[in-house]
Amino acid sequence: MNEILTIILVLIVxxxxxxxxxxxxxxxxxxxxxxxxxxxxxxxYDVKKLLSKDNMVVNSSQNFYVIVYLVFIILSLFMLVFKQxxxxxxxxxxxxxxxxxxxxxSTGSPYARVGSSREIMAILSYEPVLILxxxxxYLLTGTFKLSALLDASSPLLMYTPLIxxxxxxxxxxxxxKSPFDYSTSHHGHQELVKGMTTExxxxxxxxxxxxxxxxxxxxxxxxxLFWASNPIIGVLLGIIAYLLIIVIxxxxxxVYWQWMLKLSWTVLLIISIVNIAFLxxxxxxxx
Amino acid sequence: xxxxxxxLLIIVPLLFSLLFVALPKSLYKYLAWAFFIIGVVLSVxxxxxxxxxxxxxxxxxxxxxxxxxxxxxxxxxxxxxxSAKYKNWPTLGLGIISAALFAYTYANVPGxxxxxxxxxxLSQLMILIVNIVGTAIILFATGYMDQYxxxxxxxxxxxxxxxxxxxxxxMNGLVMSDTLGWLYLFWELTTLCSxxxxxxxxxxxxxxxxxxxxxLNLVGGVAMSxxxxxxxxxxxxxxxxxxxxxxxxDAVALAALALPVALLCIGGFAKSAQMPFHSWLLGAMVAxxxxxALLHSSTMVNAGVFLIVKLVPAFANTSxxxxxxxxxxxxxxxxxxxxxxxxxxxxxxxYSTIANLGLIIASAGIGTPLAVAASMMLILFHxxxxxxxxxxxxxxxHTIGSRDIEDMSxxxxxxxxxxxIAALGMVSMLLPPFGVLLTKWVSMEAASNNPVVIVFxxxxxxxxxxxxxxxxxxxxxxxxxxxxxPHKKLETYFPLSVLGLSIIGTSIFIFSIYDYLIKPQVAILxxxxxxxxxxxxxxxxxxxxxxxxxxxxxxxxxxxxxLATKNMFTPRMxxxxxxxxxxxxxxxxxxxxxxxxxxKSSVSNIYLQNIFGESKLTTxxxxxxxxxxxxxxxxxxxx
Numbered sequence: 001m002n003e004i005l006t007i008i009l010v011l012i013v014x015x016x017x018x019x020x021x022x023x024x025x026x027x028x029x030x031x032x033x034x035x036x037x038x039x040x041x042x043x044x045y046d047v048k049k050l051l052s053k054d055n056m057v058v059n060s061s062q063n064f065y066v067i068v069y070l071v072f073i074i075l076s077l078f079m080l081v082f083k084q085x086x087x088x089x090x091x092x093x094x095x096x097x098x099x100x101x102x103x104x105x106s107t108g109s110p111y112a113r114v115g116s117s118r119e120i121m122a123i124l125s126y127e128p129v130l131i132l133x134x135x136x137x138y139l140l141t142g143t144f145k146l147s148a149l150l151d152a153s154s155p156l157l158m159y160t161p162l163i164x165x166x167x168x169x170x171x172x173x174x175x176x177k178s179p180f181d182y183s184t185s186h187h188g189h190q191e192l193v194k195g196m197t198t199e200x201x202x203x204x205x206x207x208x209x210x211x212x213x214x215x216x217x218x219x220x221x222x223x224x225l226f227w228a229s230n231p232i233i234g235v236l237l238g239i240i241a242y243l244l245i246i247v248i249x250x251x252x253x254x255v256y257w258q259w260m261l262k263l264s265w266t267v268l269l270i271i272s273i274v275n276i277a278f279l280x281x282x283x284x285x286x287x
Numbered sequence: 288x289x290x291x292x293x294x295l296l297i298i299v300p301l302l303f304s305l306l307f308v309a310l311p312k313s314l315y316k317y318l319a320w321a322f323f324i325i326g327v328v329l330s331v332x333x334x335x336x337x338x339x340x341x342x343x344x345x346x347x348x349x350x351x352x353x354x355x356x357x358x359x360x361x362x363x364x365x366x367x368x369x370s371a372k373y374k375n376w377p378t379l380g381l382g383i384i385s386a387a388l389f390a391y392t393y394a395n396v397p398g399x400x401x402x403x404x405x406x407x408x409l410s411q412l413m414i415l416i417v418n419i420v421g422t423a424i425i426l427f428a429t430g431y432m433d434q435y436x437x438x439x440x441x442x443x444x445x446x447x448x449x450x451x452x453x454x455x456x457x458m459n460g461l462v463m464s465d466t467l468g469w470l471y472l473f474w475e476l477t478t479l480c481s482x483x484x485x486x487x488x489x490x491x492x493x494x495x496x497x498x499x500x501x502x503l504n505l506v507g508g509v510a511m512s513x514x515x516x517x518x519x520x521x522x523x524x525x526x527x528x529x530x531x532x533x534x535x536x537d538a539v540a541l542a543a544l545a546l547p548v549a550l551l552c553i554g555g556f557a558k559s560a561q562m563p564f565h566s567w568l569l570g571a572m573v574a575x576x577x578x579x580a581l582l583h584s585s586t587m588v589n590a591g592v593f594l595i596v597k598l599v600p601a602f603a604n605t606s607x608x609x610x611x612x613x614x615x616x617x618x619x620x621x622x623x624x625x626x627x628x629x630x631x632x633x634x635x636x637x638y639s640t641i642a643n644l645g646l647i648i649a650s651a652g653i654g655t656p657l658a659v660a661a662s663m664m665l666i667l668f669h670x671x672x673x674x675x676x677x678x679x680x681x682x683x684x685h686t687i688g689s690r691d692i693e694d695m696s697x698x699x700x701x702x703x704x705x706x707x708i709a710a711l712g713m714v715s716m717l718l719p720p721f722g723v724l725l726t727k728w729v730s731m732e733a734a735s736n737n738p739v740v741i742v743f744x745x746x747x748x749x750x751x752x753x754x755x756x757x758x759x760x761x762x763x764x765x766x767x768x769x770x771x772x773p774h775k776k777l778e779t780y781f782p783l784s785v786l787g788l789s790i791i792g793t794s795i796f797i798f799s800i801y802d803y804l805i806k807p808q809v810a811i812l813x814x815x816x817x818x819x820x821x822x823x824x825x826x827x828x829x830x831x832x833x834x835x836x837x838x839x840x841x842x843x844x845x846x847x848x849x850l851a852t853k854n855m856f857t858p859r860m861x862x863x864x865x866x867x868x869x870x871x872x873x874x875x876x877x878x879x880x881x882x883x884x885x886x887k888s889s890v891s892n893i894y895l896q897n898i899f900g901e902s903k904l905t906t907x908x909x910x911x912x913x914x915x916x917x918x919x920x921x922x923x924x925x926x
Contacts, residue, residue, distance in 0.1 A: 055856035058863045059765045064849045071845045075838070085831040087728060088719070092838065095718045098756045105760030108697065109863035110888040116760055117893050120753055127749040131731070135745070138735050144831035199863055203856040273742060280738050
């Protein structure tokens with residue numbers, strides 16, 4: 001019974017939080033650029049408007065991939081809430097990412113294909129870091145199940161500062177923020193030509209936006225885990241990380257995907273592996 | 288009962304190979320159907336018949352042993368003759384070494400009084416793969432070979448089907464025999480079959496690649512026969528179960544076996560095309576696609592990993608095991624990187640095969656019950672998915688006339704059914720809830736205690752995601768030109784559907800398969816079964832849990848939502864956005880360029896040739912893998 005209640009709560013509350021987070025993002029971005037900015041609920045109005053539009057598609061199956069994207073984001077969020085196996089959560093989350101990529105490519109549009117190709121490179125950049133994060137959790141608790149992490153009394157961050165730094169960058173990549181927003185843009189920064197999602201409009205695009213709301217919550221949830229032993233600090237950590245990403249987004253310019261790949265496979269991987277090596281050698285366990 | 292099935296599994300494919308020679312080409316289709324049905328029935332009845340040992344004792348033994356001896360002489364003479372005929376000196380040299388080793392064995396190794404076939408769950412698993420996937424491939428070939436030969440002006444189908452069926456017989460013998468001498472004979476027979484099949488086109492390229500396969504596998508064969516001689520003369524061991532029993536006595540015995548076992552493993556590495564032996568499998572690409580499918584999924588390469596898994600008791604939790612795990616995971620990561628840089632679909636699949644076999648070897652090397660279970664499950668799932676993907680690639684090539692991934696964009700419009708099946712195969716290689724991903728999850732969890740192995744697995748896994756999702760996206764992308772006509776033959780689409788349904792079926796019933804075939808086998812090999820609890824729909828070990836039923840349910844839900852909402856929001860078709868540069872007067876899909884003429888937009892995937900290209904990584908891979916093999920021969924490392 002309790003579980004059903006949690007499911008319903010997550011289904012309803014997560015998009016609301018995600019929507020507000022997106023609104024905050026636009027508000028802060030506007031202020032940093034010296035504009036007033038849209039109202040806080042603008043993302044909600046956007047979705048509402050999109051849902052009322054015609055369902056224009058270039059391909060009869062492109063919306064299927066969007067639905068797969070949405071339901072697998074929600075599934076990975078549930079698995080996070082229900083403290084499942086973290087390694088498995090990452091793989092389930094990959095389904096969502098691949099679905100969005102294939103959806104972009106399925107349209108056949110050159111812009112969407114460029115965006116999708118670049119997003120595949122983003123997977124190559126962040127997936128190893130995510131799995132090493134899972135490995136760190138295993139080494140500290142003896143299991144990949146998140147329940148052990150929430151039962152521990154000391155925070156994960158104490159032993160994984162380097163992986164935390166790497167995860168901040170991963171968050172940046174996953175939220176497609178500058179300097180790593182190459183997969184959602186091609187020329188200019190027009191909303192019309194938005195990389196992978198170029199060919200989506202109306203209800204299809206609204207679904208992507210809603211999925212993004214869930215994804216915001218899921219990704220900050222990954223940061224929350226670093227201090228899951230004290231939920232309040234954990235949530236604060238998630239919020240701070242999110243605000244930090246918004247600031248980075250506004251003070252950096254887009255880079256080539258090659259640069260991102262180099263950064264990831266050298267700096268991020270090395271600091272993560274150093275952190276993992278420390279955990280192996282010292283043999284510390286989370287009490 | 289079980290004796291009869293064992294004999295039939297060897298005799299029936301031989302009989303079919305003779306029938307293919309004797310009967311005219313018009314009947315091949317019916318023969319292949321019969322072969323498929325009999326193969327399925329025989330393999331299933333072997334599995335239902337339970338496990339057991341079939342001994343061949345006197346007086347029959349003397350006859351069989353003589354047949355084996357004669358066949359071995361024939362094999363060696365054939366190798367010598369063919370390499371002399373084509374003046375291939377390295378192969379001739381290896382053939383002479385093999386002959387010398389054979390003579391030495393004959394003179395110095397004490398003769399046995401009996402031999403035995405050991406039907407355990409691993410053999411059953413392999414028999415299922417060989418006789419269902421293998422015969423499905425032969426059935427597919429009847430719909431494929433005519434067009435293939437027409438293009439190349441060949442008429443050698445008699446030899447083709449003879450060798451394919453003979454191959455299955457040899458493979459059946461290989462996975463059932465317990466006696467090392469007999470195992471070695473079947474081993475060499477598969478090498479020979481692969482040579483004949485790879486050089487099928489009889490042009491220079493084909494023959495060169497055939498010889499490369501022959502030579503590299505002979506290197507493995509020589510290592511193996513030295514290992515067998517050492518085992519027989521020093522420890523009086525002549526069977527696989529004998530190795531396990533001897534290794535189980537005490538730590539001294541285990542350490543003593545390290546060298547001969549490492550030599551047998553090198554035979555397995557060569558057969559499974561691991562680095563530095565991998566080039567033969569890439570060379571095998573010149574053969575017709577059914578040959579590639581057979582080699583990659585159900586026969587040749589599986590023999591190598593089969594032997595290594597059988598040898599697990601002799602290296603589990605030793606430094607040799609660690610060396611094997613590091614070696615396998617290194618091959619996994621380097622070949623995944625190489626696959627990323629390939630545009631040729633068959634080469635992508637070849638590298639992917641080598642990488643996945645590396646993962647199997649790594650899992651076996653880790654040697655915990657969970658890891659060994661993962662390696663066996665991966666053999667099964669990899670065989671089905673890879674067989675399907677190869678056959679699909681062959682059919683795609685016949686449909687669009689190219690095996691370049693870039694040319695496959697728009698395939699979903701041209702051949703929807705074929706593309707959907709191929710997409711299923713690709714998804715099953717990298718995403719949950721399908722079997723390959725599940726086993727990857729298990730092996731990652733099992734490898735977590737070995738820092739080097741796990742880092743290699745992590746990197747390889749990310750690279751795998753990249754090269755499959757790139758290809759998946761390409762075949763599913765729609766383009767507006769439709770100029771290919773898929774020919775819908777039953778012999779083509781039936782095997783594809785069988786394999787596609789097998790992927791879904793085995794993934795749904797994975798827990799039953801685990802319970803019936805995998806768990807008891809791990810208990811035989813290691814003495815204790817993996818600590819996996821749960822029931823159908825969920826896997827739970829002491830370090831993690833995986834509710835794959837939930838993922839299936841969500842996938843079904845996604846399909847339902849799509850179908851329900853499909854027409855809810857009045858869909859309207861339009862052409863895609865070209866940034867205002869669409870040419871409105873033509874087909875609206877071309878860009879107008881600076882000279883006011885029209886150009887088709889072309890976007891290609893990213894291949895990272897200058898980072899992961901063959902020219903960059905191959906030498907490095909050779910160096911590291913040879914060092915790792917030398918370490919393994921020296922007894923491994925105490926990580």
